[in-house]
Amino acid sequence: MFLEFRIQKKADPRDAVEAICNIEEIHSSIAGINCAIGIRPTIWRTLAPNGIPQVMFDFTSSVNADDCFVILATQRDIWIWISSQSIGQVFDAAVLTINRLEGLAELEEDISGWNYRFNRDLTGFIDESANPTFLEAAKVAIIPDSTPGQGGSVLLFQKWQHDIRPFSQLDSKKQEQIIGRTKVDSTEFAEDLLPKNSHAAITTIEKYYREQPIFRRNVSHGTPSNNETSFIGFTNSQETVHEMLRRMAGVLDGLRDALTFYSMPATGSHYFIPSSDSLMSFATEIEFLITTSPPAS
Numbered sequence: 001m002f003l004e005f006r007i008q009k010k011a012d013p014r015d016a017v018e019a020i021c022n023i024e025e026i027h028s029s030i031a032g033i034n035c036a037i038g039i040r041p042t043i044w045r046t047l048a049p050n051g052i053p054q055v056m057f058d059f060t061s062s063v064n065a066d067d068c069f070v071i072l073a074t075q076r077d078i079w080i081w082i083s084s085q086s087i088g089q090v091f092d093a094a095v096l097t098i099n100r101l102e103g104l105a106e107l108e109e110d111i112s113g114w115n116y117r118f119n120r121d122l123t124g125f126i127d128e129s130a131n132p133t134f135l136e137a138a139k140v141a142i143i144p145d146s147t148p149g150q151g152g153s154v155l156l157f158q159k160w161q162h163d164i165r166p167f168s169q170l171d172s173k174k175q176e177q178i179i180g181r182t183k184v185d186s187t188e189f190a191e192d193l194l195p196k197n198s199h200a201a202i203t204t205i206e207k208y209y210r211e212q213p214i215f216r217r218n219v220s221h222g223t224p225s226n227n228e229t230s231f232i233g234f235t236n237s238q239e240t241v242h243e244m245l246r247r248m249a250g251v252l253d254g255l256r257d258a259l260t261f262y263s264m265p266a267t268g269s270h271y272f273i274p275s276s277d278s279l280m281s282f283a284t285e286i287e288f289l290i291t292t293s294p295p296a297s
């Protein structure tokens with residue numbers, strides 16, 4: 001579940017961050033919840049001036065090229081990702097978090113995602129194939145030691161809306177030309193066969209002849225008549241992920257990502273994800289969040 005909040009005008013952002021940092025899950029290696037916390041870059045900079053990369057910007061300017069397509073900037077202040085093997089636990093943790101922020105931050109959006117066909121997104125294609133492996137992910141997503149913001153990460157979070165019907169009416173070959181991979185098993189196209197406007201070609205960024213990956217996931221949600229995806233992209237280089245967005249919109253050369261003719265961004269924020277050590281330095285009075293039921297007596 002993803003929660004996004006706007007800090008109230010009259011509230012002190014430090015109080016809101018403190019309130020979240022005071023929540024601690026009950027310790028259990030089998031029935032716990034995972035929680036990632038993101039804060040709007042300009043807010044985190046005021047709270048921890050040396051605890052964030054020197055250059056990190058809010059997503060306040062939409063990305064648009066010459067045609068009418070726009071990658072919307074709707075920057076919010078706090079992002080919380082709660083996950084667990086039990087949706088009930090996620091629900092309880094979300095309600096408690098919202099209650100804890102009462103009077104400090106307003107909930108702007110809550111999204112409950114689910115796995116679709118194991119690891120496919122709503123286009124029907126396998127997701128995450130080109131992701132770095134878990135062993136490599138930290139190098140790509142985590143800010144290295146001895147640099148401002150060390151142990152943290154930079155997140156792009158967006159909600160996308162799909163126009164799935166026209167996409168699914170295309171034959172598989174056409175869909176594959178749009179994504180740039182095969183549908184059945186996500187095999188990469190050979191370079192000379194990869195359409196230049198395919199999603200895979202557009203989002204492949206090279207610097208000094210080396211690919212610059214990010215660590216990402218598409219989470220499906222919505223209803224049968226309203227198909228949505230949340231895009232979560234973690235990186236230690238905001239420049240890289242923002243460049244991907246500019247390329248998807250066709251800002252550089254007018255070549256727009258073919259996927260964007262069927263899927264449209266509806267929200268978009270950049271968040272700084274502080275390390276757990278930095279978050280702990282804001283905790284004043286830790287309270288355990290008990291989301292597991294006591295055993296029946």
Ligand code: HEM
Pocket residue numbers: 121122123125126127128129130131156158160179181186199200201203204213214216218229231233241244245263
């Ligand atoms: C509705 C939104 C999106 C959908 C459905 C989607 C779907 C996909 C799919 C099916 C693939 C191929 C398999 C894989 O490697 O995961 C892919 C690759 C990729 N996507 Fe997306 N994506 C979306 C948005 C984005 C956004 C917003 C970004 C970046 C800002 C992005 C960056 C990438 C990258 C870097 C790759 C790997 C390309 C490669 O090296 O082959 N995607 N995406």
